[in-house]
Amino acid sequence: MPPRFVVTMKPLPCPSCRQTMTKHRFERMHHGEVTIDLCFPCQGIWFDEFESVQLTPGGIVELFKLIHQHRDDQRLPLRAPLNCPRCDDKLLHGLDVAKHGGRFNYHRCLQKHGRFTTFAQFMIEKGFVRQLSPAEVSELSVKVGIVRCTGCGAPVDIRKDHACGHCRAPIAILDADAVEKALARLQHAETRRTTRDVEALGDAIVMRERAASRQRRQQAETETGLVDVIDLVSAGFELVWQVIRR
Structure with a gap:
């Protein structure tokens, strides 16, 4: 939704004395x-x-x-x-x-x-x-x-x-x-x-990788019968980068 008005860098007059703020x-x-x-x-x-x-x-x-x-x-x-x-x-x-x-x-x-x-x-x-x-x-x-x-x-x-x-x-x-x-x-x-919350970041990595692994495992079992393994290190790279770049 577009904003109701556009904020510009134009100097504004004071609401009281009308001098430039x-x-x-x-x-x-x-x-x-x-x-x-x-x-x-x-x-x-x-x-x-x-x-x-x-x-x-x-x-x-x-x-x-x-x-x-x-x-x-x-x-x-x-x-x-x-x-x-x-x-x-x-x-x-x-x-x-x-x-x-x-x-x-x-x-x-x-x-x-x-x-x-x-x-x-x-x-x-x-x-x-x-x-x-x-x-x-x-x-x-x-x-x-x-x-x-x-x-x-x-x-x-x-x-x-x-x-x-x-x-x-x-x-x-x-x-x-x-x-x-x-x-x-x-x-x-x-x-x-x-301050970055390392414990929360670790929990997020585990939960995210578990969900992704579950999906991969279901697909692998259906196609080949193989079971995937959780890789917390590689899975964490993307999440760590997302936190650092904020």
Whole structure:
């Protein structure tokens, strides 16, 4: 089935400030690369459809490193409404729950061209940022009255609100323990992804050769009465080559 649209390498305008976003390439989950558009003045990321789930664990770590390099950049507040950089339609605000428990928000195109998310919300989605409980927000409000929203950049008076009044993003912090756990989880996933499973490969060779041998034996018995023998070494050559070339 042909794709609904063709992704080009043409520079895209930021959905918020409309400045040209910069393109950065990261490793794709199965093969090739994912090209992602970033706006550092707005600290926002544009993902074409499904790109956010196509990043390898190593690619997520590389993107996190890039975000970290720009952590102290001056940030522009997000405008309303935000517009799709491909069709210019208004983006729809959405909320979701990450695998590791955090709630994050984003803005998606109804034409399924992709979605726009801030650096902070992406880090919540991937488990780098920990959201504060109401008790922790109350405790923090004694020392800090107003914080900047991790979702849209708007000021939030946490003495009155425990979430952003503009985009409803909860209050979150870049927690050292959360970062350590997220990095360890991604590193483990990357190791598993890039390490060849010798036992699984051996099982696959045996099962494949057994099936082929059974078929050859049945044919030989029918024609000549001879019985074939399993050759695991020669049978494994093709499977090993298929694994290595991926």
